[in-house]
Amino acid sequence: MENTSRITTRRMQSVWKKNVSDNLQKKTRPTEAIIQAFLFFCGVVSVLTTIGIVFELGKEAWLFFGNPDISVIEFLTGTEWQPKIGNFGVLPLLSSTLITSLIAMVVALPIGIATAIFLSEYATPKTRTILKPILEILAGVPTVVYGYFALTFMTPLLRSLFGNNTVDVYNMASAGLVMGIMILPLISSMSEDALSAVPRSLREAAYALGATKLETAVQIVFPAALSGIIAAFIIGISRAVGETMIVAVAAGSGPNFTFNPFEAAETMTGYIARISGGDLSYNTPDYNSIFAIGLLLFLVTLGLNFLSRAVSGRFREVYE
Amino acid sequence: MSQSDTHLFGEYSNDAVKHLVHQRHSRAKLARAIFRTATLLAVIFLATLLVTVLNKSMGYVVIQNKVDPATISDQPITQLTNAELAEILRTNLRKNRVRTLERAGFLEDQPHSTLVQLVQAEIIQPEVVESYNLMPSLLHRNQITAGAAVEHPGAHVEFRYWLNGQFLSNTMASQPELAGVRSALFGSLYLIVITVAVAFPIGVGAAIYLEEYASHNSRINRLIQTNIDNLAGVPSIVYGILGLALFVRTLQPLTSGAVFGIEGQNGRTILSAGLTMALLVLPILIINAQEAIRSVPDSLRQASYGVGATRWQTIWYHVLPNALPGILTGTILAVSRAIGETAPLIVVGASTFITSDPTSPFSSFTALPIQIYNWTTRPQPAFQHIAAAAILVLLVALLSLNAAAILLRNRFAKQV
Numbered sequence: 137m138e139n140t141s142r143i144t145t146r147r148m149q150s151v152w153k154k155n156v157s158d159n160l161q162k163k164t165r166p167t168e169a170i171i172q173a174f175l176f177f178c179g180v181v182s183v184l185t186t187i188g189i190v191f192e193l194g195k196e197a198w199l200f201f202g203n204p205d206i207s208v209i210e211f212l213t214g215t216e217w218q219p220k221i222g223n224f225g226v227l228p229l230l231s232s233t234l235i236t237s238l239i240a241m242v243v244a245l246p247i248g249i250a251t252a253i254f255l256s257e258y259a260t261p262k263t264r265t266i267l268k269p270i271l272e273i274l275a276g277v278p279t280v281v282y283g284y285f286a287l288t289f290m291t292p293l294l295r296s297l298f299g300n301n302t303v304d305v306y307n308m309a310s311a312g313l314v315m316g317i318m319i320l321p322l323i324s325s326m327s328e329d330a331l332s333a334v335p336r337s338l339r340e341a342a343y344a345l346g347a348t349k350l351e352t353a354v355q356i357v358f359p360a361a362l363s364g365i366i367a368a369f370i371i372g373i374s375r376a377v378g379e380t381m382i383v384a385v386a387a388g389s390g391p392n393f394t395f396n397p398f399e400a401a402e403t404m405t406g407y408i409a410r411i412s413g414g415d416l417s418y419n420t421p422d423y424n425s426i427f428a429i430g431l432l433l434f435l436v437t438l439g440l441n442f443l444s445r446a447v448s449g450r451f452r453e454v455y456e
Numbered sequence: 457m458s459q460s461d462t463h464l465f466g467e468y469s470n471d472a473v474k475h476l477v478h479q480r481h482s483r484a485k486l487a488r489a490i491f492r493t494a495t496l497l498a499v500i501f502l503a504t505l506l507v508t509v510l511n512k513s514m515g516y517v518v519i520q521n522k523v524d525p526a527t528i529s530d531q532p533i534t535q536l537t538n539a540e541l542a543e544i545l546r547t548n549l550r551k552n553r554v555r556t557l558e559r560a561g562f563l564e565d566q567p568h569s570t571l572v573q574l575v576q577a578e579i580i581q582p583e584v585v586e587s588y589n590l591m592p593s594l595l596h597r598n599q600i601t602a603g604a605a606v607e608h609p610g611a612h613v614e615f616r617y618w619l620n621g622q623f624l625s626n627t628m629a630s631q632p633e634l635a636g637v638r639s640a641l642f643g644s645l646y647l648i649v650i651t652v653a654v655a656f657p658i659g660v661g662a663a664i665y666l667e668e669y670a671s672h673n674s675r676i677n678r679l680i681q682t683n684i685d686n687l688a689g690v691p692s693i694v695y696g697i698l699g700l701a702l703f704v705r706t707l708q709p710l711t712s713g714a715v716f717g718i719e720g721q722n723g724r725t726i727l728s729a730g731l732t733m734a735l736l737v738l739p740i741l742i743i744n745a746q747e748a749i750r751s752v753p754d755s756l757r758q759a760s761y762g763v764g765a766t767r768w769q770t771i772w773y774h775v776l777p778n779a780l781p782g783i784l785t786g787t788i789l790a791v792s793r794a795i796g797e798t799a800p801l802i803v804v805g806a807s808t809f810i811t812s813d814p815t816s817p818f819s820s821f822t823a824l825p826i827q828i829y830n831w832t833t834r835p836q837p838a839f840q841h842i843a844a845a846a847i848l849v850l851l852v853a854l855l856s857l858n859a860a861a862i863l864l865r866n867r868f869a870k871q872v
Contacts, residue, residue: 168768172669178661179670179680182742185735186683189694192701250494258491267495274502276854278796280825281505281847284832288840289508317501324498350484371689378691380799381825385832405693405799412696412803418705426803430697434690441689 193434196427203421211428217391217407219421228393229429232401236312236383237376239397243316244372248323249365255324256331257353275321283385286314291386294398302398306388309397315382319372326371330364331357367448374440378433380405404429509851512844513618515593517633518604520611522581523548533575538564541571548579577634584633585611587838619845627811628822632831632838637846642813643726643806643821644795650730650817651737651794656787658734659741663783666742667749668771688739696803699732704804713818724805727817732804733797737790744786748779781864788861792854798825824850 201208206224214225251271255264290310295303303309334357342352358365388400389410402410408426416423468476525533528544536544542563546554557563563571576582585608588600593615604613626636662684670677703711704723711728712721752775760770776783801823808830810822824846831843 165766168766171768172665175661175665175669178658179665179677181658182662182684182687182738183680185687185698185738188702189690189698192698193694196701247494247497250491251498254491254495258488259495267499270499270502273855273858274498276792276796276858277502277505278798278825278850278854280796280798280828280832281509281850284828284840284843284847285505285508287832288512289504317505320498320501348480348484350487351480354487374689375691378693380691380693381829384799384802385829405691408693408697409799409802412700412805427697427701430694434694437689437691437694438686441686445685 189434193427193431196424197431199419200421200424200428203424206421215393219425222421224421224425226404226429226432228391229402229404229407230432231393231395232308232383232387232391233377233403233405235395235397235401236308236315236387236403237373239309239312240315240319240376240379241369241372243313244319244323245369247316248320248368248372249327251320251324252327252331252365253353253358256328257349257357271321271324274317275325277318279318279379279381280385282314282318283381283383286310286382286386290314298398304388304398304400306386306400307398308383308387308401311383311385311387312397314386315376315379318379318382319375322375323368323372326368327361327365330361330368333364334360363448363450367444370440370444370447374437374444377440378405378437380409384409404433408433509844509847511590512841513590513848514616515588515590515841516597516600516613517584517588517616518586518600518608518611518613519582520585520608522583523579524610525580528575528579533580534572538566538568538571541568541575544575544579545571553578582633583631584616584838587616587841618841619848623842623845624849627813628809628827629811632836632842635831635842637824637827637849639810639813640822640824640827640846641849643810643823644825646726646814646817646819646821647730647733647823648791648794650727651733652787652791654731654734655738655741655790659738659787659790660745660783662738662742663745663749664771664776667746668767668775684739684742688743691799692736692797693799693803695732695736696800698735699728699800699804703728703731711818713816716818718816718818721818721820724807724820725818726814726821729801729804729806729821729823730817732800733794736797736800737794740790740793741786744789745779745783748782748786749775751782752778781867785861785864788857788864792857792861795853795857796825796850798829801826802829824853 200206201211205222211224211226213227214223215227216223216225217228255267259267287310290313291303291305291307294307294310294313295305338356338360339352342356347356383403383406387403387406389402389406390400391407392399392401394401408429411422411426416426528548529536529540533541533544545557545563549557554563557574560566586604593600601613604611623636624641625638626634627639629635662680666677666681670680672678707728708723709715711723711725711731712718713725713727714721756774756778757770760774765773806822806826807820808822808826810820812819814821828843828846828850831839831846834840
C-alpha cells in the first residue's frame with residue numbers, strides 16, 4: 137500500500153516534470169506575446185506624440201521660413217508683427233508673453249512659497265486638511281474661468297485704482313495678475329513637497345540649538361529644499377508662458393511692442409488662439425505662422441522643463 | 457548663581473540676552489503672521505472668484521415686452537386654459553406659422569407649458585434692456601426700479617437667475633436671454649466619451665508596460681518615461697496645433713467621416729477634438745495609473761506567480777483589480793482637466809454658433825468652455841451674465857467629478 141503510493145507519486149512527479157519541460161518552459165504563449173506587444177505599443181504612443189509634435193510643427197515652420205520674404209533673423213529680431221503686410225517679427229508677441237509671465241511670477245512666487253512654508257512648517261494637520269483641498273480647487277479651476285475673472289473683476293479693479301486713462305480695457309497687468317493666482321497652487325504644492333522632504337532630524341537639531349521656528353524654517357529647511365523650490369519656479373514660468381485663455385480673454389488682441397503693463401498686447405498663445413479661431417485656410421502665411429510660433433513655444437517650455445529637472449536633480453541635498 | 461549666569465553667555469549680560477531672545481521671538485511671531493496671511497490670500501482669491509461669478513449670475517433685469525400681455529388677455533397667461541392660449545396664438549400669429557405649429561397636432565392638444573412658451577417667445581417677445589449684478593440688486597433695489605420706470609416706460613423689473621431650466625434646455629441663440637447651453641453640454645459629453653474611450657486603454661496599457669514589463673534600466677524605457685514627463689508640461693495649445701495638423705488636416709478622410717460615407721464635413725469634428733484631447737490627457741493618465749500600479753504590494757504578485765500564474769494572468773487577475781480605484785481616480789482627474797480645456801478646442805476648430813445637438817462623432821460641435829469664451833468676449837453686458845451661468849454649470853460638473861475622485865480615494869485608502 138505504502139509502496140504503491142510512493143510509486144504513483146514518483147510516476148506523477150516524473151510525468152509532471154516532463155510536462156513542465158515540454159509544455160510550460162518551452163511553450164510559446166501567443167496571447168501573452170500579443171498582449172505584451174500591444175502594451176509596448178501603448179507606451180510608444182507617447183513617444184509618437186512627441187515625434188508628431190516636432191514633425192508637424194517643424195514641417196509647417198519650415199514652410200513658413202521657406203517663404204522668401206521671411207528670414208529667421210528677421211523673425212527673431214523684428215519688432216513688427218503684421219502678417220497682412222509681410223512683417224514677421226516675433227518680438228512684440230514674445231515681449232508681452234514675458235511681461236505677463238513676469239507679473240504672474242511676481243504674484244505667485246512670494247505667496248506660493250509663504251503658503252508652502254506655512255503648510256509644511258506651521259499648520260496643524262487639521263488646518264492642512266482644510267487648506268489643501270482649497271488649493272486643489274484653485275488649481276482645478278479651468279483657465280477660461282480665470283480669463284472671465286480677469287476681465288470682469290481684475291480689469292475693472294485696476295481701472296478704478298489707476299484711472300481709465302492709464303489702464304486699457306484689455307491689458308497685460310490684469311492677465312498677468314490673474315495668471316499669478318492660477319499658478320500659485322502649483323508653486324505652493326511643489327514647494328511644499330520639497331520642504332516636507334527635508335528630514336525631521338534637521339529641524340530637531342536646529343530647535344535643540346535654540347532656534348525659533350522662523351529661523352529653522354528660513355535658515356535650515358528652506359536652503360535644504362531650495363532645489364525643489366527653484367524647480368517649482370521654473371515649472372511655474374513654463375506654465376505661464378504656455379497659458380492661453382487668460383491672455384486671449386484679457387490681454388487684448390493685436391500685437392503691440394510695449395513694456396507698459398497697462399497697455400493691450402497680444403502674446404504668442406493669444407495670437408495662435410485668435411488666428412486659428414476663424415476659419416483658417418491651409419498653406420497661407422497666417423496658417424504657417426501659428427506653427428512657427430507654436431514651435432517656438434514648444435521649444436521654450438521644453439527647455440524650461442528640462443532645466444527644472446536638471447536643477448532638482450543636480451542641486452538636491454541628499455540625506456541618507 | 458547670578459554670576460555664573462552672566463558667564464554662560466560670555467560678554468552678554470542677562471538683560472541683553474533676554475532682549476535678544478525677545479527680539480527673535482517677536483520676529484518669529486511677525487513672520488508667522490505673514491505666512492498665515494499669504495495662505496489666507498489663496499483662500500480669499502478663490503472666494504473672490506466664486507463671488508464674482510455668482511454676482512454676475514443673478515440679479516434684477518429690466519424687461520421690455522414687444523407686446524404687452526395685458527392687451528392679449530385680462531388674466532396672467534399661465535392661468536389661461538389650452539383653448540384660450542390656442543385662440544391667442546391663432547389671432548396673433550401669421551397663418552403660415554400656425555400651420556407649421558399645428559403640423560404635429562391641434563394647438564389645443566399640445567402641452568400647456570409648450571403653449572405658454574410659444575405665446576411668450578412668439579407674441580410677447582420679452583427683451584432684457586438692462587441687467588444688474590446681484591450686489592446692486594440687493595443694495596439699490598429702489599433706485600433700480602425708479603430708474604427703470606423713467607428710462608424704459610412700460611417695462612417691468614424682475615429678479616432673474618440666469619442659470620435656470622431654460623438656460624440648460626435651450627440651444628445657442630443670438631439673444632442672451634434666449635441662449636442656452638444644451639448643445640454645448642452634449643458637445644462636452646461627446647468629447648469626454650471619445651477622450652476616455654481612446655486615452656483610458658492606451659494610458660493604462662502604457663502604465664502596465666512601464667511598471668510590469670519594462671526593465672527600468674533599458675534605454676528605450678527610460679526614454680519613454682522621460683518623454684511622458686515632458687509631455688505633461690507641454691502647453692495645451694501646442695496639442696491643439698498638433699491636432700489641427702494631424703487629425704483635422706492629414707487624417708481628414710477619417711475624422712470627417714468620408715471613409716464611412718458621410719459627406720459634406722471637413723475635419724473640424726468632435727472626433728478630431730476628442731483625439732486631440734486624448735493625447736493631451738494621456739500623460740496625466742499614465743502617470744496616475746503608474747502610481748496606482750506601483751502601490752500594489754509585491755507579495756500579491758509573488759503569491760500569484762507561486763501558484764503558477766503567467767505574467768499576464770497575474771496582472772489581469774491580481775494587479776489590475778487592486779490598482780483599479782487608483783486608476784479610476786486618475787482617470788477622473790484627467791477628465792476634469794479635459795472638460796475645462798479651451799485652447800486646443802479653439803485651434804482644432806470648435807464652432808461657436810451651433811444650434812443643433814451633435815448627432816455623431818463626425819458632427820461639428822461646440823463645448824461648454826468654448827461657449828464661456830465666446831460669451832465672455834462679447835461686448836454686450838447681458839452675455840457676461842450667461843457666461844457666468846455657464847461657468848457655474850462647468851464648476852458644478854468639475855466639483856462633482858472631484859468629489860467622486862475623493863470618495864474613490866478614501867474608499868481605496870480604507871481597503872489597504
